[in-house]
Amino acid sequence: MSGKPFSDKSGDWWRSGVIYQIYPRSFCDANGDGIGDLPGITEKLDYVQSLGVDAIWISPFFKSPMADFGYDVSDYRDVDPIFGKLDDFDRLIEAAHARGLRVIIDQILSHTSDQHPWFEESRSSRDNPKADWYVWADPKPDGSAPNNWMSNFGGSAWRWCSRRRQYYLTNFLKEQPDLNLHNPEVQEQLLSDLKFWLDRGVDGFRLDAINHAFHDQSLADNPPRPLELDEKGLPPVNTYNYQWHIHDKSQPENLVFLQRVRQLMNQYPGTVTMGEVGDDNTHKIMAEYTTGERLNMAYSFDLLTEESSAKFLRDTLEKNREVIEQGWPCWSISNHDVPRSFTRWNKGFDTEQAMARAPLFLLMQLTLRGSVCLYQGEELGLEEAELAFEDLVDPYGINLWPDFKGRDGCRTPMPWSNSDEPNAGFSAVKPWLPVPEEHCHKAVSLQEKNPQSMLNRFRALLDWHKNQSSELATAAQEIVDTQNDLLVFFRRGEMREYLVALNLGKDAETFALPSEFSSAEDITPTLFAGERNGEQLTLPPAGARVLLRKQ
Template structure:
């Protein structure tokens, strides 16, 4: 197959589904593929372009699917391959693209490849993972740290060597320096492309290669917390120069792109977390590598206008023809309703959530939304005895892990158990405060968060010029985030108040008489040459460029 990519993904809106927590169709307390299929009409009604499904592959679930034991099969808790084929068909019938997670940097320690690799030093897959001898004193090969804290090395008694684990000890790192490993992973991608997937979200893709010298990472100056204490996670104690983002990865990503180019209209979006995020995003989304990438910058605790200006400005300086995908929430971080609303009263917090989405939709790039964001769900406070995330259990109580954003979707609040997610006790509890935000309660309320999201996504479709417009961030020096989007014929001015106080913006020349195209529901008004913006207020102004002939 061959053909030109229509680049549908530029300016697209992707809806992330965490299958364990979306909808339980078979009544075992865990969401599944059939449950996703049953809710596709709801997903379509949001106005999104595609869904991204987190891992559903066969797995021992040490990291809830991100430890893959078979790259070509569905774990029985989620269904089977026929269920997946049914989902693909149903999504495509509704005009929805389907993107699936792929974990190319590591597998499960129960994958047959690893079981063979660790059996000896001379078996056919002995070099499929990253193995290293101990130092003369028996200690680990170098100072590399796991993302989840502690050494990135685990001892294997059979080989009397250490193996590399950038995440959990149950997730050994694949050795992509081995050409056989690359060929196998590309073949596994092709397996899913042949089944009709429209693309891949590549998990932690800049971890795919390591520096074969195994050189120590340099120490990083520690940022102390408000109590004067160093970080809880030892991963933050060093600059990650040698354990990820290696140059060999760029060549491999070109091979991935060559494969996808054989399947028209398919896409890759890479998860990139790095000390030099913007440079890595730029490198990974140019020269026929990834189509787009997202980083952890907007998944941070910080969301001031100053922080956003700095982050967006850095990205703009280096990414050039590359393409970002902006995400402010996912299955790994606290929900923005809680994380980005510290210090705001409940009414202001609820008003700020649509402002966050409007900002995403008007930035240069694509948008990724996480399930439940459209309902305005808060981060759940999970009791220690209910935690299942090993990340949180290991670092409790200073870090509570990722369970708080992974609780089940609340579908109904009409007396049904577990808000309609499952008829039995779910794998994580449905928080009491989520019941009154159930989708069924919000459906018929035109002012609900759910319907605000739908209206915003519809508005987004009505302004296709935003898809390719260039961007310029304005340094206002205050709590207003202001930026231009420009094409050859039209110009947009976006302003949003991220602060705790009302503010005003003196409009630049040419915009005093511009058309106000702000979506309904946002406080603020334009009078003469001034835009008044209360807390969570926003304005989007539009004008044709002089001499455009339109």
């Protein structure tokens, strides 16, 4: 059985699309084992549809030892039993498509689990059929690692294998050996695995850490990076930040491989690729990876940082505009790897102010040039969970505790109900991560009843976005240097021009309108305060105005 294909094959749906990320372990537990699963996602698709999003992105559900919770794949073509079966995925696809929702799934092409049969064979000897399927290198004469490359999770990126008397590359956990995509056989296998899911009806792939897929075969050392000291005058906690990552990722061969991926995707009209491309120069990489017949869109970690001031956003967006040209960004301010934006972007603001600001950031995403990716729970205004050390399961956080708390705080279960149901309706038994008490007070069942809730404000914004001209997605973008707490930008299309003004500060701000916008139509969503007096906008904190001028 394969999933019913999506009937709408329009190629550019993603340009104005809103994608909703589902972290399956934490979405809904249908079988009562404390871990979310595919039938749980299917059960909640009516809720997802009610949000007004265009697609769901499901984080990994493949067979895995779960050292990195699914990002260490041991079988690219099967569902891990904790999430269900292939039949469950087929039913999910069919149910999503029946509701007009496209389905994007994660693909991890740069590395596998060390328990994948490919790696088991590769490390058995230096002359087996898969001996060159992973990145192996001899030690230096003194027995040390081949070079100075560092793992994203801290420490050396190299692990010793006594059977081969060689090191293997691990850009992430030691249980995640890097595939050698310089080997044509590896490329063919990965493309075949992508085709397997396309034939089951998926509408696209989110390609995890895709710029890590190739390495510099010379194995040259990465140069040191000037260290940015913290407020205590100490260098970074993670050794990954001690060097410029010139040779261990973002290699030119990757662009050629992405063209091969695109050729495959073109055989399935309406499908899409979204790449995660964190790098020292992310704007340049986003431009390269989304220009021409490569990825459709890419997102980086530029808006997944602690900083959210108007100046920071102006600088980031302007750098992106200068570089990306015909490429295509996807704007994400939260995901499963970083603290939740409600906490991260509201430092120094009280709870009431934070509640007012959250829709402001969504309005920003919806009016920028690019696609939008939302993370489950953003629509509820969930804050980052504070967990005790004994509750942690993320090896990244356990390894660097207490200076870095890991990723568990943004991965806690969705709160569905604040009634008598245990664990906020997520599971009937103790869940894999605890449900914070403060999240229970923001449960879906409570917010459904309140027209002014965060959930219903998000729905209203997404509904507003659907009613805008498609030109809002593609119009050129121009950032205004206001030199204050206003984020102001123009979107200039052939038939329509927009002015977007957002007050990110704690005080009221004014903005002098260009004369051509003094009589423009005010299309601001009703939940934002602010006013226009002649040729001046006045915006209170968390206020906004969107003006439309037709040519």
